[in-house]
Amino acid sequence: MNLKKLILVTALAVTQTAAAVPAIAAPAGAQVATDTVAAAVNNTQAEAAQPEPTDPLPPLTSQTPAGTTLATPTPTPAPAATPVPAATDAAVPAVTPVPTDAAIPSVTPDPASAQTITTQSLPSSGQSVNATGAGQLILMMNSNKMFRNGVPYTANQPMAVKNGVSYVSIRAMVEMVGVSYTYDAKTKEVIVTKGGSIMRFKTDSKIYTVNGSPVTMKGPAYQFKGTFMVPLTSITYALSIPYTVDNVQKRVILSLNTKPTASFSVQPTEIYAGQTVVNYVTSSSSPNGTAIVDEIWGGNKLDMYDQPGFYTVTYAVRDANGLVSDTVSKTIQVLQPNQPPVAQFTTDKDEYKMGEPVVLTDTSYDPEYEELTATWSNRALAYFNPGPTSIQLTVTDKHGLSSTFEKTINITSETLYTQDEVAKLFTVPGDVLTFDGGLIPGLPNLNYNLSSDSYTLIRSNSPETVNTEGVLYRETAFGKTRFLVHHMNNMSTRQKLYVIATNNGIYPATITTDYVGIAGPVTSPEYTGRISIQKYYQSMITGLSKTSIILQPGQSIPIMTDLNKIAMKPKEVLSLSADLTSDYPIQYNVVMVEETKDPVALLPTLPVLDRDGVHNRGTYPDSTRIINVTDVVGTTQSKLILGDNRNDLNLVGIDPMTGTEASNSGNFGVLYKIVLDRVAANTLITFNPRGGNYLGSVLVNGTIVNLPNKGSLSSSDMNAVVFRTGEYEGPVEITFSVASGSNLPVNFVFTPLPAKK
Numbered sequence: 001m002n003l004k005k006l007i008l009v010t011a012l013a014v015t016q017t018a019a020a021v022p023a024i025a026a027p028a029g030a031q032v033a034t035d036t037v038a039a040a041v042n043n044t045q046a047e048a049a050q051p052e053p054t055d056p057l058p059p060l061t062s063q064t065p066a067g068t069t070l071a072t073p074t075p076t077p078a079p080a081a082t083p084v085p086a087a088t089d090a091a092v093p094a095v096t097p098v099p100t101d102a103a104i105p106s107v108t109p110d111p112a113s114a115q116t117i118t119t120q121s122l123p124s125s126g127q128s129v130n131a132t133g134a135g136q137l138i139l140m141m142n143s144n145k146m147f148r149n150g151v152p153y154t155a156n157q158p159m160a161v162k163n164g165v166s167y168v169s170i171r172a173m174v175e176m177v178g179v180s181y182t183y184d185a186k187t188k189e190v191i192v193t194k195g196g197s198i199m200r201f202k203t204d205s206k207i208y209t210v211n212g213s214p215v216t217m218k219g220p221a222y223q224f225k226g227t228f229m230v231p232l233t234s235i236t237y238a239l240s241i242p243y244t245v246d247n248v249q250k251r252v253i254l255s256l257n258t259k260p261t262a263s264f265s266v267q268p269t270e271i272y273a274g275q276t277v278v279n280y281v282t283s284s285s286s287p288n289g290t291a292i293v294d295e296i297w298g299g300n301k302l303d304m305y306d307q308p309g310f311y312t313v314t315y316a317v318r319d320a321n322g323l324v325s326d327t328v329s330k331t332i333q334v335l336q337p338n339q340p341p342v343a344q345f346t347t348d349k350d351e352y353k354m355g356e357p358v359v360l361t362d363t364s365y366d367p368e369y370e371e372l373t374a375t376w377s378n379r380a381l382a383y384f385n386p387g388p389t390s391i392q393l394t395v396t397d398k399h400g401l402s403s404t405f406e407k408t409i410n411i412t413s414e415t416l417y418t419q420d421e422v423a424k425l426f427t428v429p430g431d432v433l434t435f436d437g438g439l440i441p442g443l444p445n446l447n448y449n450l451s452s453d454s455y456t457l458i459r460s461n462s463p464e465t466v467n468t469e470g471v472l473y474r475e476t477a478f479g480k481t482r483f484l485v486h487h488m489n490n491m492s493t494r495q496k497l498y499v500i501a502t503n504n505g506i507y508p509a510t511i512t513t514d515y516v517g518i519a520g521p522v523t524s525p526e527y528t529g530r531i532s533i534q535k536y537y538q539s540m541i542t543g544l545s546k547t548s549i550i551l552q553p554g555q556s557i558p559i560m561t562d563l564n565k566i567a568m569k570p571k572e573v574l575s576l577s578a579d580l581t582s583d584y585p586i587q588y589n590v591v592m593v594e595e596t597k598d599p600v601a602l603l604p605t606l607p608v609l610d611r612d613g614v615h616n617r618g619t620y621p622d623s624t625r626i627i628n629v630t631d632v633v634g635t636t637q638s639k640l641i642l643g644d645n646r647n648d649l650n651l652v653g654i655d656p657m658t659g660t661e662a663s664n665s666g667n668f669g670v671l672y673k674i675v676l677d678r679v680a681a682n683t684l685i686t687f688n689p690r691g692g693n694y695l696g697s698v699l700v701n702g703t704i705v706n707l708p709n710k711g712s713l714s715s716s717d718m719n720a721v722v723f724r725t726g727e728y729e730g731p732v733e734i735t736f737s738v739a740s741g742s743n744l745p746v747n748f749v750f751t752p753l754p755a756k757k
Contacts, residue, residue: 135258137176137241139168139232141250148176148256157227159252165219167229170201177239177256179289183228190221190228192238195285199238201230210238260286262317262325272338272399273308284317284325294318298327305334339367343395343405351410354384355417357426358409364395372397382422386413421754424684427721429700430709433686437716440688440747443639445647449628455480455579457623457651457669460590461740463612464525465490469602470609473590475619475656476504478582482623483560484669485576485590486529486740489521489568494595496567497574498558500603502587503551509584511559512548515539516579518563521572526695526712529740532575534706537699537735551586556600567595575740577669608657618662620653620669627674634683634725634750640674642736643667643691643744666691666744674734674748681728682753686719689746696739698722701732719749 138147144158155172170190174181179194188203201208206220208230217234236243236254243254262284271278280301284292298314305311311334316327341364348359360379366372377392388408396402417425423433458481460473465488472487489495503509517536519528539545551557558564560578568574591606593599611617625648627640642648643666651664664670679685687698687707694713697706700723707713708720723732738744 135256137254137256139252139254141252146172146176157224157229159232160229162222162229163219166232167219167222168232168235169227170221170230170235171228173230173235173239177241178258179239188223190230194239195287195289201228203228208234208238257287258290258321259323260284260290260292260317260319260325262315263328264313264315264330266313266330266332270335270399271305271332272335273305274337275399276304278303278305278332280313280315282315286319290319290321290323292317293320296324296327299329305332308334308336310334338397338399338401340401340403341366341370341372341395341397343393343403345391345393345405345407347391347407347409349409351412352383353412353414353416354386355382355415355419355422357382357417357422360391362393364393364405366395366397368397370397381426382417382419383409383411384415384419386411416757417754424751424753425756428709429721429723430706432708432711432713432718432720434717435686435688435719435749437688437718440639440716440749441690443637443749446629446633446638446640446750447631448640449630451626451628452622453480453624453626454621455482455623455671457482457484457620457653457664458588458590459616459618459620459664459669460485460487461668462615462617463609464488464615465612466495466592466609467491468607468609469495469591469593469597470607471589471591471603472609473617473657474587474608476585476587477619478585480579480581481586481588482669482671483576483578483580483588483590484740486525486573487592488525488573489570489592491594492570494567494569495592496564496595496599497576498564498589498591498593498599499560499576500556500589500591500599501551501559502556502589503553503584504587505584506553507584508553509551509582509586510548511551511580511582511586512546513560513578513580514546515577516545516560516562517577518560518566518574520574521566521568523571523573525573525575525741526693526739527741528573528575529742530695530697530706532577533737533739534697534704536577536737537697537704540699540735541702541704556603558599573741577737577740579671611655611658616662616665616668618653618655618664620651620662620664623651623669624671624673627672629674629676630678632678632680632729633676634680634752637749637751639688639750640748641690642672642746642748643738648745666738668738668740668744670737672734672736674736676732676734678729679725679732679750680752681725682755683725684721684751684753685723685732685734686749686751687713687722687746688716688719688749689713689743690716691745692743694739694742694746696742699735722748724753 136147136149139159140146141159144155146153146155153176155169157169157172160167170192171181174192179192181190181192183190190201192199192201197210199208199210201221203223204220206217207214208217208221209215215234215238217231219231221228221230223229232252241254241256243252245252262282264280264282267279267281268276270276282295286292294317296316296318300311301313302311311332312329313332314327314329316325318324343364345363346361352358358380362374364372364374372395375394375396377394378389379391383389387410389411390406390408392404392406394402394404427433456477456479458473458475458477461484463472464486466472467490469491473485483499485497485499487497501511515536516539517532517534519531519535522528549557549559559580560576563574563576566574589603591599591603593602593606645665648667650667651670653662653664654660655662694707697704699705705722706720708718713720722734725732734748738746
């Protein structure tokens with residue numbers, strides 16, 4: 001009868017040897033693979049043999065004195081409704097602790113072999129096992145013995161099982177792996193540091209943290225006889241240590257990656273023979289924090305290469321333990337030496353009268369056909385001092401090489417034009433000439449016929465400086481719709497700006513984007529305003545922005561998706577100008593959220609932000625104004641003033657978020673189509689700011705003109721040249737919209753030109 005019982009117990013133990021599966025604790029929501037580990041003994045036997053944890057725990061730097069009696073309270077179980085989902089793991093191996101064995105004598109690895117093989121006879125089983133391997137840590141089941149790279153060690157506690165979870169001494173593990181740890185007696189936490197990761201394991205808790213993020217373990221950590229015990233699969237997961245289980249020899253084999261890693265890059269990206277100093281930027285690390293003590297360079301590493309061609313450079317590092325990283329290599333292409341550019345220009349003749357235009361033709365070139373930067377010295381439309389005059393041109397390539405060319409012309413004492421005449425006759429469009437700004441308000445205003453096109457303007461510009469995520473604008477519009485969006489990110493994280501369209505109707509709706517201009521992100525509001533208007537005009541010229549989408553009932557999607565690709569850093573600004581049409585009413589939401597978030601998913605919960613009390617927002621009808629002038633323009637000096645709310649009244653609309661009336665101060669977002677049927681021959685058209693600094697552009701007869709080409713219009717005496725008619729009367733059409741960030745009002749000034757000589 002006793003023999004039968006013995007056979008049944010033996011069969012049960014063999015069956016359970018292959019049944020238990022350890023589980024690696026994973027972050028909440030992660031899918032975790034499990035490895036099968038054979039149990040050495042019956043789970044029930046292991047539980048009975050496992051001592052309860054002790055509390056408090058002495059510091060890890062000391063051991064519990066022999067004979068000390070410690071209280072053994074049962075660990076506090078983790079709350080049933082833990083905030084972190086528990087890992088869905090299988091059971092861990094059942095391992096029966098055995099009485100502490102005598103210390104294993106030190107084993108010296110065989111220096112003649114890359115791998116030392118040691119055979120150790122275990123008192124618990126009596127069998128011999130292969131216990132070693134280079135780059136391995138082997139934990140013996142039913143024992144406190146472990147082998148690192150073939151060298152035997154004794155853990156302060158054996159691998160143990162509690163409630164179906166295999167536990168190991170965290171101190172023994174981290175010491176074998178070679179990472180640092182401390183014990184915080186106040187919080188009862190073991191703090192493990194590996195590279196940039198800080199892991200905290202707390203007594204009687206099933207949750208540990210990695211840089212503050214919680215991870216759930218299969219069982220709680222506990223303390224026993226001065227030893228802090230944690231689930232084996234959790235500490236291996238935390239330290240990124242892969243392992244396998246040898247059921248035959250009852251051991252867990254951990255793969256230790258202790259070899260350092262090395263990498264390097266080469267700067268700059270273009271290297272020229274005999275000219276470029278090469279900078280090698282290295283990076284190296286040890287997985288266990290061992291110091292890097294040596295760099296090993298090979299191949300053709302030079303600080304400067306004399307000849308063009310391809311050169312291979314290799315790099316490796318050695319750590320303080322003598323381990324060498326894998327060798328990495330790069331092939332460097334050394335280019336032919338960069339040749340300096342050639343500066344040169346011609347003049348249409350060698351001698352000029354005072355006030356006679358000098359025609360300069362730049363004929364500079366670069367041997368490598370690269371773009372050059374030109375800098376002129378003493379260049380002018382004309383010269384007004386008689387005698388020799390030198391003009392210099394310096395051209396510079398992208399590598400910083402430059403050359404200079406100089407030519408001397410002669411100016412006679414005879415006068416052709418005055419300085420004022422030269423400026424009016426020959427200043428190129430976009431450049432600035434000076435008028436007495438005080439005289440311009442007294443000029444007569446043009447008489448014109450005013451009509452409108454029924455574009456609904458959605459102006460989202462308040463709060464201009466956005467301090468929190470939310471909805472910046474919400475409106476439902478139908479048909480022709482124009483957007484002017486201009487906002488700054490004043491949050492500490494990178495944000496994205498979206499225009500989300502929602503079809504709240506019962507029929508599919510089509511949205512067609514006709515013209516769009518997006519600028520930013522940069523920190524200059526004026527610059528984004530100018531560039532967005534330029535791109536808006538460019539889309540009118542090319543028609544390349546035209547796209548259509550179909551929005552199903554109940555569907556919400558971001559539109560004008562080029563906007564969504566841009567993440568705004570703190571203090572950066574984005575500007576958008578766009579025209580679109582829809583065949584059914586569409587709700588539009590302009591929102592700003594952190595760059596990684598889904599704006600559509602967040603939309604129902606985002607707050608509608610308040611106005612900032614300074615800038616404007618509102619929905620305005622009839623935002624295209626058509627100004628038609630039928631009289632002859634340019635026979636006498638006159639002006640056309642825009643954005644003054646007297647001659648050009650502000651659009652009146654509504655702020656849909658508050659239901660209050662809104663006035664579009666400055667008429668930002670209004671598209672002016674100025675049709676001049678008859679402009680006299682030899683008429684100069686200039687752009688003059690009256691409300692302050694201006695930086696923008698205008699579309700004249702299908703050509704974009706900057707306002708101005710360089711800098712900004714910062715004074716009412718400054719006039720940017722817009723257009724100049726020729727010898728015959730003719731029509732001129734000007735398309736203009738105020739650039740965000742600039743100031744109103746502005747004037748278009750029409751001035752008769754002096755006669756050409």
